[in-house]
Amino acid sequence: MDNNFNDIILNFSKDLIEKVDGLVKSIVLFGSYAENKESEKSDIDLLIIVDDIYANDLNITVPFYFDNLNKLLADEKYKKIHVTTLTLSKFWEMILNGDPLVLDILRKGEPIIDPAGIFGSLKKMLENGLIKTSPEYLEIMKKRAEEGINYANLMLIKAFESLYNSVVTISQYYLIKNNINIYGPEDILKKFEELKRKRKISSEVYNYYKEVYEYMKKIEHREVKNIDLDLLKEFLEEFEKYKEKLNV
Numbered sequence: 001m002d003n004n005f006n007d008i009i010l011n012f013s014k015d016l017i018e019k020v021d022g023l024v025k026s027i028v029l030f031g032s033y034a035e036n037k038e039s040e041k042s043d044i045d046l047l048i049i050v051d052d053i054y055a056n057d058l059n060i061t062v063p064f065y066f067d068n069l070n071k072l073l074a075d076e077k078y079k080k081i082h083v084t085t086l087t088l089s090k091f092w093e094m095i096l097n098g099d100p101l102v103l104d105i106l107r108k109g110e111p112i113i114d115p116a117g118i119f120g121s122l123k124k125m126l127e128n129g130l131i132k133t134s135p136e137y138l139e140i141m142k143k144r145a146e147e148g149i150n151y152a153n154l155m156l157i158k159a160f161e162s163l164y165n166s167v168v169t170i171s172q173y174y175l176i177k178n179n180i181n182i183y184g185p186e187d188i189l190k191k192f193e194e195l196k197r198k199r200k201i202s203s204e205v206y207n208y209y210k211e212v213y214e215y216m217k218k219i220e221h222r223e224v225k226n227i228d229l230d231l232l233k234e235f236l237e238e239f240e241k242y243k244e245k246l247n248v
Contacts, residue, residue, distance in 0.1 A: 005033065005038075005044060005080075008044065008077065008078065008080070008081070009029060009044060009046070009081075009112055010112070011077075012046075012072065012078050012081055013027045013112055013113050015072055016048075016068070016069065016072055017113065019068040019071075019072070020050075020064065020065050020068050020069075022051070022054055023050050023051055023054065023055055023064075023065050024048060024049070024050060024051070024113065025049040025050065025051045025088055025114075025116065025118060026047075026048070026049040026111060026113060026114045026116075026118055026119045027046055027047070027048050027049075027111070027112045027113040027114075028046065028047040028048075028049075028105065028109040028110065028111050028112065028114070028119055029044070029045070029046060029109060029110045029111075029112050030045050030046075030047055030105045030108055030109035030110075031043070031044075031045030032045070033045065034108055034109055034110045035108055042080075043080055043081070043082040044080050044081045044082065045082050045084070046081060046082070046083050046084070046112070047083075047084050047085075047086065047105055047109060048069075048083055048084070048085045048086075049085075049086055049087075049088055049091050049118070049119070050062065050065055050085055050086070050087050050088065051087075051088045052087035052088055052089050053088060053089065062087065065085075066085070069083065069085070086102075095122060095131060096134070097133070097134055097136075097137040097140075098131060098132050098133030098134050098137055099133070099137065100133065100141075103126060103131065103133070106119070106122055106123050106126050106131075107123070107126060107127075109123075111123075153225070153226050153227065156226075156227035156229070156232065157219060157227055159227070159232065160215070160216070160219065160227055160232055160235075161216070161219075163212070163232070163235055163236060163239065164212055164213075164215075164216045166239065167208075167209060167212045167213075167239065167242070168185050168188065170242070170243055170246065170248060171188050171192070171209060171246070172188065173248055174246045174247075174248050175188065175191065177248070185213055185216075186213075188209065188213075189209060189210060189213050192205065192206045192209055192210075193206060201245075201246070202245055204241075204242075204245060205242065205245045205246060208238055208242050209242075211235075212235060215231070215235075
């Protein structure tokens with residue numbers, strides 16, 4: 001890290017401490033700059049530990065800290081700084097649990113401001129194998145991973161539902177504009193089959209609508225639980241062509 005970035009960090013730390021005196025327990029550099037892997041585009045990642053216990057004793061609110069922090073970060077000279085804030089209570093809870101997020105910062109981070117030596121001491125304890133992830137927290141991590149993938153799959157289903165609704169809506173638009181008062185998704189499929197036989201729409205239009213409609217039915221009947229990403233991508237890419245073939 002060159003002197004310019006060193007000055008930015010030190011000046012920022014000094015300015016923040018002056019504004020919220022007593023609240024900041026530690027300021028820690030982590031990320032690419034701490035590991036000497038920075039590039040011109042890299043942010044300066046800082047972990048700031050705020051003493052919420054001290055704040056409560058003095059009737060100082062944590063939002064007071066964030067108000068002053070945001071004013072500093074709005075300054076052009078600090079535009080590269082990206083701050084992660086943890087209260088002392090939360091930080092300690094994560095240490096006790098052995099949360100990998102904090103342990104990684106503890107292992108690789110470098111304290112900039114740490115007057116009580118809290119971060120430095122915990123770093124040494126981690127190096128000596130005295131801080132470990134608890135069995136209970138490991139189970140929480142496993143559950144979070146499962147919940148995360150379930151949420152991702154749900155979002156993919158929502159994405160397909162949005163596509164399906166767009167296909168139905170543009171098909172309704174086409175029919176109504178051509179004085180064909182057909183509205184329901186299943187009725188549209190039957191009408192398109194009829195129009196295909198009469199060669200008023202192409203087989204490609206009919207097949208696309210049919211495939212999207214039938215896939216939606218499989219989702220509704222729980223025959224499909226995980227969206228086929230390749231198929232979703234194909235449906236999305238074909239939507240514009242579908243509109244063109246309908247001349248809408």
